[in-house]
Amino acid sequence: xxxxxxxxxxxxxxxxxxxxxxxKTQKLQKMNERNETNNNDFSFLYNDAxxxxxxxxxxxxxxxxxxxxxxINNLSMKTILHTQYLTPEFCVKYILNDKYAxxxxxxxxxxxxxxxxxxxxTLDDIQNEYF
Numbered sequence: 001x002x003x004x005x006x007x008x009x010x011x012x013x014x015x016x017x018x019x020x021x022x023x024k025t026q027k028l029q030k031m032n033e034r035n036e037t038n039n040n041d042f043s044f045l046y047n048d049a050x051x052x053x054x055x056x057x058x059x060x061x062x063x064x065x066x067x068x069x070x071x072i073n074n075l076s077m078k079t080i081l082h083t084q085y086l087t088p089e090f091c092v093k094y095i096l097n098d099k100y101a102x103x104x105x106x107x108x109x110x111x112x113x114x115x116x117x118x119x120x121x122t123l124d125d126i127q128n129e130y131f
Contacts, residue, residue, distance in 0.1 A: 055079040065090050077106040081117045088125035091118065096126075 053063065053071040058079050065087060068080060077095050080086070086095070091114045094100045101107045111126055 058083040069094075072100055073102075076102050077109055078103075081109060081114065086118050086121070088121050088129045091121065092126060092129040 051063075051067060051071075053067065053074060055076050058075065062083075062085055068075070068084060068086075068090070072094055077100060081091075081095050095109055095114060096111065098107050111123070114126065115121060115123060
């Protein structure tokens with residue numbers, strides 16, 4: 001049996017540290033890869049196709065577009081506009097369309113209101129959806 005010396009312990013400790021650093025680096029790389037792929041999928045949005053929403057619920061959580069569309073007749077366009085993360089398509093199809101207005105205030109919403117409330121949407125995005 002080999003005698004354990006101080007030098008052997010130091011060597012083994014260094015090897016263990018190297019393995020731990022390598023695993024930590026790999027773990028960080030995987031996390032970064034996941035973050036890069038999730039940045040564009042809006043996975044932070046709450047999705048429940050069978051949920052019946054009301055305006056108060058919109059103030060507490062972000063919902064995906066499909067869930068909002070399924071509940072469009074139960075919701076105020078103004079509340080959706082100011083509480084949710086919307087796409088240009090959704091804004092043109094619902095928010096700027098008086099057909100879906102649930103109150104008189106909803107009919108006053110214009111492109112300027114959309115651009116102000118949804119900072120990620122540009123005028124070009126809105127125009128591209130109209131045409």
